Amino acid sequence: MLPECSRDSRMTPAVVLILLAVSGMPCRAHATNIAKGGKVDQSSLYGKGVPERAIDGNRASKWGDDSCTHTHNDFSPWWRLDLQKQYKITSVTITNRRDCCHDRINGAEIHIGDSLNDNGNSNPICAKISSIAAGASKTFQCNGMEGRYVTIVIPNKKQYLTLCEVEVTGETTGNTPVIATNIAKGGKVDQSSLYGKGVPERAIDGNRASKWGDDSCTHTHNDFSPWWRLDLQKQYKITSVTITNRRDCCHDRINGAEIRIGDSLNDNGNSNPICAKISSIAAGASKTFQCNGMEGRYVTIVIPNKKQYLTLCEVEVTGETTGNTPVIATNIAKGGKVDQSSLYGKGVPERAIDGNRASKWGDDSCTHTHNDFSPWWRLDLQKQYKITSVTITNRRDCCHDRINGAEIHIGDSLNDNGNSNPICAKISSIAAGASKTFQCNGMEGRYVTIVIPNKKQYLTLCEVEVTGETTGNTPVIATNIAKGGKVDQSSLYGKGVPGRAIDGNRASKWGDDSCTHTHNDFSPWWRLDLQKQYKITSVTITNRRDCCHDRINGAEIHIGDSLNDNGNSNPRCTVISTIAAGASKTFQCNGMEGRYVNIVIPNKKQYLTLCEVEVTGIETEEESEEYVCN
CATH class of the missing domain: 2.60.120.260 (Galactose-binding domain-like)
Known part of the structure; x- marks a missing residue:
């Protein structure tokens, strides 16, 4: 086999010619450096030591020559050449730095192969480098090892890797390995x-x-x-x-x-x-x-x-x-209607179903109640669903622990604003700004309610997402029969007319022009005339929130057909212990019959303010005959 026309880097062309003349031997052509047409990468970049410097055709070996690569002090630093095709590699020649630190290359390995696993460092080893003299170029024989990638790595050691030139010889195999697409x-x-x-x-x-x-x-x-x-x-x-x-x-x-x-x-x-x-x-x-x-x-x-x-x-x-596109459950919350116990600032309940997980108050995408007792937020899906999951995004700029202890309820009832429905999950915590998914395993219901029970707290939700499938049922929701009635009250303070309590608006500030108001009467009362006799299921009262919410404490709800004592002598449905500021609270009356619904604060001098009164019930077959004793 003819010797290769290569030379030591210290030989001049004249010396080579003299040696050839003395030997009398011809030589075969010098193998082409196939590195120069490749693409390069390295584990990290120190200064201007880009990986391309190792294939710039320049064996200059001082850092100031701008011809050497340089990584940071990495663990297992590496440099990799992509030849674009598969080659049988004959040799790899490395030029080491001469102005400093030539021993950094000691222990490096040359790997050749077609894999990018571990950045190509898992390919077979061509050679282990014991040392290269300062500024020297040293050639390592790889004996036809096949591969697209040539990687130089200092394994299992924290070190800088500097290469002033890398030259590769070999011949193509004709194969271009398929590289997996990103x-x-x-x-x-x-x-x-x-x-x-x-x-x-x-x-x-x-x-x-x-x-x-x-x-x-x-x-x-x-x-x-x-x-x-x-x-x-x-x-x-x-x-x-x-x-x-x-x-x-x-x-x-x-x-x-x-x-x-x-x-x-x-x-x-x-x-x-x-x-x-x-x-x-x-x-x-x-x-x-x-x-x-x-x-x-x-x-x-x-x-x-x-x-x-x-x-x-x-x-x-x-x-x-795989050819499969898994079915991802649609967020069914976005088409629903929402409500909450009260409104703080602009934190309307719709913000939780706006499709935006932005989680800062300033993003205008989070709901907010007042500091209510048992604050709640409710989603009406309009139909009954088998609920798979509920995902809640928590606030991140402040107060993420306010959600701790909240409960998710699912069902068809509006009793206690939906908070009496069965529990899907209790929320221990959600990280600041995080979205957490709770599995409900097919629980059926039209309403999804999130409530912090038995605690005075603000409730903020930055997004609520619900997945599930319809059951095909739309539960019958009792109509609010109060809106068609006639109303009266014991006295009138300012513009607080009794009709405000059945205007369909739960706005709960006096300035909203949606709340009734009596004077400071003894046993103040408000009365609804339904015009017909009903079996009353429930009465929901929305309390004032900007002031004086404890005025309602001790009020009673009476139902019946008599106007004796302005209707306050009719049978009692319930006694109201408290209603949180701005909250709406539902009281069950279990089918009590009557044409009149009265709310009275008995045996006490007090103002009576009602921001909304809603009544559900079923009309009885016969209208009762009214007897009025003058």
Whole structure:
């Protein structure tokens, strides 16, 4: 075999010619450097030491020559060459730095193969580098090893990696291995919360830039169990997930994170099976985790059971579609009607079904009640559903622990504003700004109510999402029969006419022009004439909220056909102990019969104010004959 026309870097062309003349031997052509047409990457970037410097055709070996690569002081730092095709590699020549630190290369390995697992560092080893003299170029024989990738790594050691030139010789095999496409880029993303401009889309922008200032990294708040989720839109068999970690700061924040894959959105996808647990990723490094064909539509990265920031500078996913697109339950809350115990500021109940998980009060997307006793929020789905799940997004800028102890109730009853329906779940806590899903396992009902029972508290909900399927039934909801009646009261204070209590408006401030008002009467009363006799099911009273809500304490509801003592002598349905400020409270009257509904504060000098009175019942077959004793 003819010797290769190569030379030591110290030989001049004249010396080579003299040696050839002396030997009398011809030589074969010098193998082409196939590295120069490739693409390169490395574990991180120090200064201007970009990975392209190692294939610029320049063996200059001083840092100031601008011809050497440089990583940070990474654990297992690496540099990788993608030859774009598969080659039989003959040799790899490395030029080492000469002005400083030439022993940093000691212990490095050259790997060759077609895999990108562990950034190509899991491919077979061509050579282990014991040392290269300062500024020297050393050639390592690879004897026809096949591969698309040439990787140089210093394994299992924290070190800087600097390469002043890498030259590769070999011949193509004619094969271009199929490299799995990154399927993440076409997906949709979400995360537990948003810090600054660190939107979740940054992790699938195709850019592995790993400094916060590069505008290519995601960022959550300091959440409990922070998460990031990718929706691939279809079900895939996932081969691998590659994560690029932040390099300018805080790279150890990723420690302990989990990669989960599956089709469920329970707990925001964090209940799906685990592909891998991340022990660590070096600063600025990209690390690949094998998932071995796990099937799923969702890829979630979560740091479980810990309060932490989650930052991802890139997430790449490889896999092949299974051909299945799992059916994702529609959010049925958005088409419903809503109400709540009271209104604080602009925190109307509709904000919880606006389709927006924004979780700061200033985002104008969160509901807010007053500091009510047993505050509640209720969704009317308009039909009966079998409820699968309820997802609640909590406020993040303040007061996230206010939700602690809340209950989710589901059913068809409006008794106690729906709070008497069966319980789906009790909420122990929801992290600030987080969205938490509760399973209701097919509970049937038209109403979904969230209440903080037996406690004085504000209730704020930034989003409520409900999944389920209709049962085909629309429960009959009793009509408010008060609105068609006639009203009277013991006296009139200001503009507080008795008709305000049946105007269909639960507004509960005096300035809203929707509340009645008597003078400071002895035994003040308000009366509703239904015009016919009814079997009364319930009476709902909305109390004033801006002032004096305790004036209603001790009031009684009477029902019957008599006008004796202005109707206050009729049988008593109930005694009102309290109604929270601005709250609406329902009292059951169990079919008591009568034409008149009276509310009276007996044997006491007091003002009586009612902001709304609603009555449900069924008309009796015969109208009672009225007897009035003058």
